[in-house]
Amino acid sequence: MILSVIAMLKAILSMMFIIFPLAVLDIIVKLIGLVAVLLALPFAKEKPRPPWPWNDEPHVYPGWRFIALPAWAQGVWDSDKYGALGNWFWGDRDPDRFWKKYEWLAIRNAASNWSRKWFMRYNTHGRNIAYRGNAIIDDNTGVTGWRFTWDKQSPWRCGLVILLRYGRTERGLWLRLGFKQYPANGDQAPGLASMFIPHPFKHIPLR
Numbered sequence: 001m002i003l004s005v006i007a008m009l010k011a012i013l014s015m016m017f018i019i020f021p022l023a024v025l026d027i028i029v030k031l032i033g034l035v036a037v038l039l040a041l042p043f044a045k046e047k048p049r050p051p052w053p054w055n056d057e058p059h060v061y062p063g064w065r066f067i068a069l070p071a072w073a074q075g076v077w078d079s080d081k082y083g084a085l086g087n088w089f090w091g092d093r094d095p096d097r098f099w100k101k102y103e104w105l106a107i108r109n110a111a112s113n114w115s116r117k118w119f120m121r122y123n124t125h126g127r128n129i130a131y132r133g134n135a136i137i138d139d140n141t142g143v144t145g146w147r148f149t150w151d152k153q154s155p156w157r158c159g160l161v162i163l164l165r166y167g168r169t170e171r172g173l174w175l176r177l178g179f180k181q182y183p184a185n186g187d188q189a190p191g192l193a194s195m196f197i198p199h200p201f202k203h204i205p206l207r
Contacts, residue, residue, distance in 0.1 A: 007130065011150030011158035018156055019178045022119065023194035030110040033077045037106040040073035041084065041098065050080045054116070054189040055123055058082060061091030067101070077105060079112035120192045126185040128152050135183050137163050142207040144172065149181040157181075157190070165204050174202035 049066040052058060058081050067084040068074055078084075084101040086093070086109075094100055105112070115121060130152050134145030144165045150158035159178030166172050175198040179190040 004130065007150060007152060007155045008132070010155040014156035014158050015160065015178060019158060019192070022192060023177060026120070026192065026194040029076065029114050033111050034106050036073055036077050037069070037102055040069040040077065041101055041105070043070045044068060044084050044101070049083065052081060055187045056189055059088045061088050064091065074113065076114045077111055079105065079109050081112065082109070115191055121189055122157065123189050124151055124153070125187055126183055129181045129183045131183050137161055139163055139174065139202060139204055142205040144204060149183065151181065159190070159193070163202070163204065168206070170204055170206055171201045172204045174199035
């Protein structure tokens with residue numbers, strides 16, 4: 001019990017002094033990417049896709065190729081998972097067009113490789129995730145609540161999610177900050193979310 005309380009206190013301190021500054025830095029890197037991708041994309045070339053070390057396997061479309069940004073941009077603003085041509089969902093959006101590549105790398109999938117650095121994402125298992133609040137929160141099915149999570153093996157990796165409905169309406173408040181961790185959800189690769197501005201009118205279906 002005492003060790004659990006200490007781990008939770010570590011996680012709370014981490015949220016204030018590690019996660020919050022990391023989330024600010026994440027936004028800055030993505031904003032720089034709006035210019036960096038624009039400058040790098042004309043020099044992108046087809047290459048073999050790098051090995052993928054995470055639990056979530058890439059899903060692509062017929063005819064997909066791995067198009068990589070030049071080396072100076074690849075480590076931060078490229079996507080080792082899908083490159084410049086996007087994933088299976090992007091296949092019917094004319095992905096070979098310059099501005100579609102730009103939209104994928106600079107907006108839809110901003111700073112993808114940066115978001116997979118060791119301090120931004122990691123592999124774990126649901127049994128390692130401790131929490132306070134509601135075990136299940138799902139905006140797609142209307143399950144609301146709040147949850148503060150942390151990894152028992154690495155308490156500084158923590159996360160907060162809030163989904164609160166306005167009365168009996170289909171609108172509510174949505175906020176997510178820190179690692180996207182899910183208790184008892186099997187193998188997972190939580191990434192850090194930097195959603196500083198809450199979504200005050202999130203659509204939440206009635207149950």
